[in-house]
Amino acid sequence: ALGLLTIAALRRFGRPCTIMAVAKYPTQHRLALELGADSVVLPHELTRAVRRASGSLALGDGDIIRLTGGADHVIDCVGSEESLSEALGVVRPKGRITMVGMPGQVSVDLTGLWQREITLAGAYAYGTETLPSGQRRRTFDLAFELVEAADLGRLVSATYPLSQFETAISHAATAGARGAVRIAFDLRNEKERNRA
Numbered sequence: 001a002l003g004l005l006t007i008a009a010l011r012r013f014g015r016p017c018t019i020m021a022v023a024k025y026p027t028q029h030r031l032a033l034e035l036g037a038d039s040v041v042l043p044h045e046l047t048r049a050v051r052r053a054s055g056s057l058a059l060g061d062g063d064i065i066r067l068t069g070g071a072d073h074v075i076d077c078v079g080s081e082e083s084l085s086e087a088l089g090v091v092r093p094k095g096r097i098t099m100v101g102m103p104g105q106v107s108v109d110l111t112g113l114w115q116r117e118i119t120l121a122g123a124y125a126y127g128t129e130t131l132p133s134g135q136r137r138r139t140f141d142l143a144f145e146l147v148e149a150a151d152l153g154r155l156v157s158a159t160y161p162l163s164q165f166e167t168a169i170s171h172a173a174t175a176g177a178r179g180a181v182r183i184a185f186d187l188r189n190e191k192e193r194n195r196a
Contacts, residue, residue: 001155001182003077004031006100008150010075011036013142015132020053020071022046025176035150043086050090065089066112072096079103088112098123159186 007021021037023029032040041049047065051058056069070092076083079101085108087097093116100123113120125143128136146152157180160168165185172183 002101004028004035004155004181005146005152006075006077007032007037008035008152009142009146012146012149013129013131017073018053020049025179027179027181028176031155031181046086047090054092056092064109064112066116067092069093070095073098075100077101079106081106081108084108088118091116091118093117095119096121155181156184157181159184161186 003021003023007019010017010019019037019039021032021040022043023032023040024043029040039049039053047058047067050056050071051067054067054069054071056067058065058067060066066089070090072092073096074087074091075098076087077100079099080103083101084097084099084103084106088108088110089112091097095116096119098121112118125139127139129139129142130136157175158168158171160171160183162185168183168185171178171180175181175183
């Protein structure tokens with residue numbers, strides 16, 4: 001869901017740009033387009049799609065592929081070794097990668113970062129953002145505005161009472177493959193849930 005939220009935020013608050021998203025499952029693909037992505041590709045199609053969109057050539061020795069051009073800005077919403085390596089492969093020289101997905105301990109070849117003068121930055125939810133207009137707003141205020149404006153309730157695929165936590169966790173573990181995005185708990189008591 002972090003990638004979908006990022007697409008919605010870019011469309012609502014960012015400068016006009018072309019957004020190419022990566023989605024593993026059909027539900028993610030559909031929602032990415034609905035929230036503002038211009039195109040959506042499968043993970044294994046990313047390098048080819050960026051190469052074509054940027055008019056670049058692919059260079060490499062098999063394991064490591066780099067583009068002669070690439071995307072101006074790549075936002076990694078996964079935070080894995082694989083996603084960061086892919087970001088390094090498709091960002092243009094002197095481009096920028098922003099890590100939105102929280103990485104754990106990863107082992108990634110950063111030669112391309114140094115060699116191609118790429119900027120790597122992290123993003124965190126607390127703070128103040130500067131909008132394209134120059135206006136400064138608290139991040140959480142923007143998030144609350146986005147929830148309402150982009151109808152983000154549609155990202156919640158199922159809710160469970162806390163007493164069904166095992167079923168909820170099982171559902172969440174296979175959410176993408178089952179066409180779900182977010183699984184949530186409804187902490188109201190049964191009487192309140194039935195009134196809603």
